[in-house]
Amino acid sequence: MATAVAVPVVIVLLVLIRVLGPGSSDDDAAADVSGATPTQRDESPVEVETPPITPEADAACPALMSQLPLELAGSTSRRVDSDSPYAHAWGDPAQVLICGADAPAGFVVGGPQLIQVNGVQWFVDTTDPTVNVWTAVDRTVPVEISVPASQDGSIPTLLSPVIAGAIPYAEPQPR
Known part of the structure; x- marks a missing residue:
């Protein structure tokens, strides 16, 4: 049962790391999707x-x-x-x-x-x-x-x- 829950959680974390990149913060993620002109x-x-x-x-x-x-x-x-x-x-x-x-x-x-x-x-x-x-x-x-x-x-x-x-x-x- 623990493996069935852990595998999807690990996959989601890997996808987030791939999308946001290592070391990304919540502020960086918000800036990427805000649609604001980049500074x-x-x-x-x-x-x-x-x-x-x-x-x-x-x-x-x-x-x-x-x-x-x-x-x-x-x-x-x-x-x-x-x-x-x-x-x-x-x-x-x-x-x-x-x-x-x-x-x-x-x-x-x-x-x-x-x-x-x-x-x-x-x-x-x-x-x-x-x-x-x-x-x-x-x-x-x-x-x-x-x-x-x-x-x-x-x-x-x-x-x-x-x-x-x-x-x-x-x-x-x-x-």
């Missing part, structure tokens, strides 16, 4: 060039920005210095997200640089040896994540469900 923890700002804000970005991006986590894949949020409120960064070296980004050069529907990750179709540009640029091309506005080439694609992978839930699907089309 950055790292004080060193990241300068980010952003395209002009479009009406489409103003319509779609606030929903995404309000759901971005303070910590992601072990990297903490950083302040961003840009002309747009639709930019966010994590870690050092910074991995930078821009909502309402420009369409990627070289994007071809069905091309070899497209990958589907957790409900989002990404165009991955690896032409710069220092950075890989992931652009979600199947949303009403492009979402770009620049990842240093020395790092893996865990941040775009982890953010795919957030992007899919926040920004409506649109048939991918070269722009």
Whole structure:
């Protein structure tokens, strides 16, 4: 009888540790689900060039920005210095997200640089040896994540469900 009760309790605890991460507090969990705009923890700002804000970005991006986590894949949020409120960064070296980004050069529907990750179709540009640029091309506005080439694609992978839930699907089309 004790084993029948202990096994489900252990499973629930393991799931909570996996979701919240080791060392998470109740305050961290509340911040993750509150829907509030994240406040950055790292004080060193990241300068980010952003395209002009479009009406489409103003319509779609606030929903995404309000759901971005303070910590992601072990990297903490950083302040961003840009002309747009639709930019966010994590870690050092910074991995930078821009909502309402420009369409990627070289994007071809069905091309070899497209990958589907957790409900989002990404165009991955690896032409710069220092950075890989992931652009979600199947949303009403492009979402770009620049990842240093020395790092893996865990941040775009982890953010795919957030992007899919926040920004409506649109048939991918070269722009």
